[in-house]
Amino acid sequence: QKEVEQDPGPLSVPEGAIVSLNCTYSNSAFQYFMWYRQYSRKGPELLMYTYSSGNKEDGRFTAQVDKSSKYISLFIRDSQPSDSATYLCAMARGSTLGRLYFGRGTQLTVWP
Amino acid sequence: SAVISQKPSRDICQRGTSLTIQCQVDSQVTMMFWYRQQPGQSLTLIATANQGSEATYESGFVIDKFPISRPNLTFSTLTVSNMSPEDSSIYLCSVTSETGDNQPQHFGDGTRLSIL
Numbered sequence: 001q002k003e004v005e006q007d008p009g010p011l012s013v014p015e016g017a018i019v020s021l022n023c024t025y026s027n028s029a030f031q032y033f034m035w036y037r038q039y040s041r042k043g044p045e046l047l048m049y050t051y052s053s054g055n056k057e058d059g060r061f062t063a064q065v066d067k068s069s070k071y072i073s074l075f076i077r078d079s080q081p082s083d084s085a086t087y088l089c090a091m092a093r094g095s096t097l098g099r100l101y102f103g104r105g106t107q108l109t110v111w112p
Numbered sequence: 113s114a115v116i117s118q119k120p121s122r123d124i125c126q127r128g129t130s131l132t133i134q135c136q137v138d139s140q141v142t143m144m145f146w147y148r149q150q151p152g153q154s155l156t157l158i159a160t161a162n163q164g165s166e167a168t169y170e171s172g173f174v175i176d177k178f179p180i181s182r183p184n185l186t187f188s189t190l191t192v193s194n195m196s197p198e199d200s201s202i203y204l205c206s207v208t209s210e211t212g213d214n215q216p217q218h219f220g221d222g223t224r225l226s227i228l
C-alpha cells in the first residue's frame with residue numbers, strides 16, 4: 001500500500017464549479033500537509049500548507065485535514081480556466097525539512 | 113520565496129552517457145533536495161544535498177548512479193550516470209529558503225530528460 005493515495009482523475013468541471021480534491025494516507029506520523037499546483041512543463045507551486053488537523057482558507061482555496069480519518073481535501077470555489085493544472089498533495093512527518101511524501105496528482109480541467 | 117533555476121530545462125541523451133543538471137538559487141537556502149517525477153507516478157525523493165558533505169540518499173538510489181554536489185548554499189548539481197531509457201523522467205530541485213523549522217519546500221521547473 002502506498003503511503004499517500006490520490007485519484008489521478010482526470011477531473012473536468014465547468015467554470016464556476018466547486019472542485020473537491022482529496023488524498024488519503026496510511027502513516028499516522030504525518031503532521032504537515034501541503035497542496036501543490038503544477039502547470040504543464042512547470043515545477044510544483046506551493047498552494048496551501050497546514051499543520052495537524054483543521055481548516056485553512058486562502059482566497060478561493062480551502063484546505064482541510066482530518067487526521068482521525070487520515071484524509072485531506074482541497075476545495076476550490078468559483079473555479080476558473082486558469083485553475084486547470086495538476087494538483088499534488090504532499091505530507092511530512094516531524095519536519096518539512098525532511099522528506100515529502102507525494103500523491104500521484106489529480107489532473108483538473110476547468111472549461112469555460 | 114527563493115527563485116530557483118534549473119539547467120538544462122530539457123535534454124535528449126544517448127544511453128550509456130551521463131548528464132549533469134544544475135540548480136541555482138538566488139539566495140542562500142537551508143536545504144536542497146533532488147526529486148524524480150516519472151510519468152503517472154508521484155514525485156520521489158532521490159537525495160538531500162548537504163553543503164560541504166556527502167548527500168543523503170533515499171532507499172533505491174545510490175551515489176554511483178546519481179552523484180550530487182553542493183559546494184555552497186546557493187548551488188547544487190545532480191548527475192545521472194550511465195543512462196538507460198528507464199532514467200527518462202523529470203528531475204526537480206527543491207529548497208527550503210526560510211529560516212526556522214518546518215518550512216515548506218519550493219521547486220524549480222525541472223529538467224525533462226529523455227534517453228534514446
